[in-house]
Amino acid sequence: MQSIQANNYLVHFNHNAYEALNKHLKENKYSNLFIIVDDQTNEHCLPKFLPLLETDLTIEIIEFEAGEANKNIETCIEIWNVLTELGADRKSLVINLGGGVVTDLGGFVASTFKRGLDFINIPTTLLSMVDASVGGKTGVDLGNLKNQIGVINVPQMVLIDTDYLETLPQSEMRSGLAEMLKHGLIYDAPYWRQFSDLKSIIFDDLDELIYRSVEIKNEIVIQDPTEKNIRKALNFGHTLGHAIEGYFLESETKKTLLHGEAIAVGMILESYISWKKNLISQEEYNEIKIVIQGIYDQIIFEEEDIDPILELLVHDKKNEYGLIQFALIEAIGKIKINQSVENKLILDAFQDYKS
Structure with missing residues (x-):
């Protein structure tokens, strides 16, 4: 290679x-x-x-x-x-x-x-x-x-x-897969669709899939090394995903999540937000949700979990001027950065995920 x-x-x-x-x-x-x-x-x-x-x-x-x-x-x-x-x-x-x-x-x-x-x-x-x-x-x-x-x-x-x-172990492989799914969703729709049927992927294909994933991230980073603009696209799924990961890490009653497990939830939540902000269609949202839920186990959120997760968003390192900044998708393979999202929409996303 x-x-x-x-x-x-x-x-x-x-x-x-x-x-x-x-x-x-x-x-x-x-x-x-x-x-x-x-x-x-x-x-x-x-x-x-x-x-x-x-x-x-x-x-x-x-x-x-x-x-x-x-x-x-x-x-x-x-x-x-x-x-x-x-x-x-x-x-x-x-x-x-x-x-x-x-x-x-x-x-x-x-x-x-x-x-x-x-x-x-x-x-x-x-x-x-x-x-x-x-x-x-x-x-x-x-x-x-x-x-x-x-x-x-x-x-x-x-x-x-x-x-x-x-x-x-397979759990660690699935964790890494989340970032590959993200690269497809934000940048390369045909790459995303290669993962729609995991049964068709064999280990010999993995080298090429990894290579393409590295290419995608590199193409984005070269344009914006210090994350002032397009590199923010790589944060899709991570604004909520990191908050979820941090909350589960510190909780005495929750099982610690692998990074990819938390990001998988974050991508579903932020795809829901993208749909409700009329950036993607309901069909695209359903496709994303079905593919990701077919790979990762459902994470259980109790009502008392949501507020502490939202509080962690205040400290997200991507925030600017006190505003929480999301990278959302406006089509599979296309990103829209610097998006503000009201709390009610985030709460609705959690409700939809739980249902």
Whole structure:
């Protein structure tokens, strides 16, 4: 597969990825190499990755506990301290091997330690391959507020090897699929319709579907690297989805949702809003709802859940001048950004979802 040119770096695929990595290591005089993993990727992915490295550099492995609950500044402080103790300097290289939590947090750690170390991302989940691989967003959560602390800073390269997906449970695969569905809904109607019958998709097709998803996100980000305009399209499903994800993460009575599970709900809710604002037809809304509900389990919302979710919207990082900003679709494959939505319409969307 041909590498994809992103903003000042390349996304390499499968076998070509390791050739590019080893060439980069030979051409750059790094002092040492730190690989950031969580406990899951340390067990399942690191044993595959290490034998493919061709380097004489001293390699140190830094592990933290997996899960969104650990994507916080406290984990960063622990890793910054470890980097200090192990003698990391400005010529050290950080490789982040893992899902979106690892690449987001590891990228932030590298970008801020000693005012910035080179880093390379190797996403190992479907979600991180099609989402965190492009755009340079790094960061951590602030309590239950998603991605409130962070910087945009691009890696030296991104390596996508779909062999890592063989270690994933089906729930994680479905989580990643949500971002792929989103890319179709906001940008590419034929791509969206490839997912209307999942039974027809075989694993061999996955490389091409991932490649197209990365292309779509990259085409959007290149136009607007710092999210002042069209890049906001990528927030479809995420305004409500992130609030739902944050609420379930902090709740003592709710089961924590995977990112894609929350975004799937957010896409249904925001598609309903798009319909009620006369941006899409009822037929398009029904199509979206049927496809997404055919993939993801229904999430149960009690009446007392809705107000706390709406309160989290006030802190959404996409808000401007105190107004909540939605990216809505005005046809399958077409987006409309900077849309304000009254609370009643959001409540109606939840009622429709629950019904």
